[in-house]
Amino acid sequence: MATKSLKARHNALVTDNKQLEILEGGIFENGELPYFKDKIAQIGQFPLRPKKLEILQINVGYMCNQVCEHCHVDAGPDRKEIMTRETMEQCLEVIRNTAAHTLDLTGGAPEMNPNFRWFVEEAAKAGVQDFIVRSNLTIIRANKKYYDLPEFFKKYNIHVISSMPHYTRGKTDKQRGEGVFDKSIKALQELNAVGYGMPDSSLRLDLVYNPSGAFLPGDQSALERDFKKALKEDFEINFHNLFSITNLPIARFLDYLIASGNYEDYMYSLVESYNPSAVENVMCTNTISVSWDGWLYDCDFNQMLGLKVASKIKHIKDYNEDILTDRNIIVSQHCFGCTAGAGSSCQGSVT
Ligand code: SF4
Ligand code: SF4
Numbered sequence: 001m002a003t004k005s006l007k008a009r010h011n012a013l014v015t016d017n018k019q020l021e022i023l024e025g026g027i028f029e030n031g032e033l034p035y036f037k038d039k040i041a042q043i044g045q046f047p048l049r050p051k052k053l054e055i056l057q058i059n060v061g062y063m064c065n066q067v068c069e070h071c072h073v074d075a076g077p078d079r080k081e082i083m084t085r086e087t088m089e090q091c092l093e094v095i096r097n098t099a100a101h102t103l104d105l106t107g108g109a110p111e112m113n114p115n116f117r118w119f120v121e122e123a124a125k126a127g128v129q130d131f132i133v134r135s136n137l138t139i140i141r142a143n144k145k146y147y148d149l150p151e152f153f154k155k156y157n158i159h160v161i162s163s164m165p166h167y168t169r170g171k172t173d174k175q176r177g178e179g180v181f182d183k184s185i186k187a188l189q190e191l192n193a194v195g196y197g198m199p200d201s202s203l204r205l206d207l208v209y210n211p212s213g214a215f216l217p218g219d220q221s222a223l224e225r226d227f228k229k230a231l232k233e234d235f236e237i238n239f240h241n242l243f244s245i246t247n248l249p250i251a252r253f254l255d256y257l258i259a260s261g262n263y264e265d266y267m268y269s270l271v272e273s274y275n276p277s278a279v280e281n282v283m284c285t286n287t288i289s290v291s292w293d294g295w296l297y298d299c300d301f302n303q304m305l306g307l308k309v310a311s312k313i314k315h316i317k318d319y320n321e322d323i324l325t326d327r328n329i330i331v332s333q334h335c336f337g338c339t340a341g342a343g344s345s346c347q348g349s350v351t
Pocket of ligand 1: 068071108136
């Protein structure tokens with residue numbers, strides 16, 4: 001497993017252009033595989049357009065206590081990009097006025113932003129219907145200053161969504177680092193202890209599964225059944241839903257694909273599994289993604305590729321929902337990851 005981010009390793013992929021060069025060139029440029037825009041043009045979906053805005057996803061920083069092998073954010077302890085209080089104020093102004101019913105805080109480990117708790121308290125006052133924090137679980141056990149996070153989440157009725165690549169120690173630790181499985185189990189038990197994830201509880205606790213290698217995820221409902229059975233039997237853990245997510249060929253997963261010689265085969269399998277009925281519900285059609293420094297993107301993946309929205313409104317300080325909704329979404333070959341099989345989004349399958 002990598003112990004440093006690509007950025008810390010000065011890997012060539014850290015320049016956004018390099019990733020796009022790979023995604024636009026090679027097997028796509030020579031015609032072996034079709035471009036994503038041409039595939040969606042066949043069903044009248046190019047240019048891809050947003051529908052009603054439902055989710056405002058805010059990335060409060062790329063710092064993380066983990067350095068997972070497949071991280072599309074290239075997050076890690078060395079990443080210093082952290083949202084300032086000033087940008088948070090600009091986000092709060094938008095949160096108070098947006099038509100979006102869901103606020104989704106992500107990172108890195110969002111809890112590591114020094115203003116995280118203040119931001120949550122202020123954002124909660126806006127009364128959004130579904131307030132999500134994407135917590136990697138281990139942060140809850142990383143340092144005693146985080147031990148009370150389950151109670152904090154409960155106080156603000158936060159919907160906790162957490163990555164859990166597998167219900168076995170070996171597969172989880174391989175992808176996320178040694179010791180991650182045991183800490184995640186302990187954190188899940190602590191979330192259960194305050195009421196999260198219990199069968200009739202309104203304190204929502206969902207898990208996210210992503211494959212541990214260069215293959216597509218299996219059926220979401222079957223995976224959920226397997227996870228529920230194993231975590232209950234082995235550790236008395238309860239959770240609500242499991243979202244299965246396809247790894248997109250970006251940042252550390254792209255690096256892994258290239259280094260392991262799997263890039264071309266993986267792109268073939270994404271294109272071969274292209275499901276036209278997933279296109280109309282891809283995440284970018286109902287989401288706006290905000291980066292740590294306030295720039296706006298069609299989705300978290302475009303954010304990591306440096307592809308800002310194709311709109312005259314590009315920054316949270318100038319936010320205007322009507323103008324933003326009237327834009328074309330920027331697509332490239334990584335988008336095949338969102339339309340493979342049952343489709344994939346931050347909330348799991350889309351079909
Ligand atoms: S996948 Fe999540 S937990 Fe892992 S390094 Fe990336 S942001 Fe951190
Ligand atoms: S990667 Fe982003 S822009 Fe592309 S289809 Fe998925 S959500 Fe939309």
